[in-house]
Amino acid sequence: MDLSAEHRSTYFQQRLEDAGFTRPxxxxxxxxxxxxxxxxxxxxxxxxxxxxxxxAGPSA
Incomplete structure (x- = not known):
């Protein structure tokens, strides 16, 4: 994996974990x-x- 792909991977991993996905x-x-x-x-x-x-959807 090239450096930019590694940075993208780290970015996506953090966002996924923030959204509630487990580390694996x-x-x-x-x-x-x-x-x-x-x-x-x-x-x-x-x-x-x-x-x-x-x-998406009606605002509260």
Whole structure:
């Protein structure tokens, strides 16, 4: 994994853990997203994490 992929992996891992994923889950998902050269997986992970933190729907 190149340095930028390693940084992406660390970033995604932290966001996943902040969202409640366990360390093994977050490591696996972060490595998969960071290793995707096209950026599609990273974009999907980011969108999913944003949805977990800021669910769409009526405001309170």
């Amino acid at each position: 889950e977050s490591l696996r998902l972060a490595h998969a997203a960071a290793g995707d050269e096209s950026g599609d997986a990273a974009a999907r992970v980011t969108a999913a994490l944003d949805e977990l933190q800021f669910p």
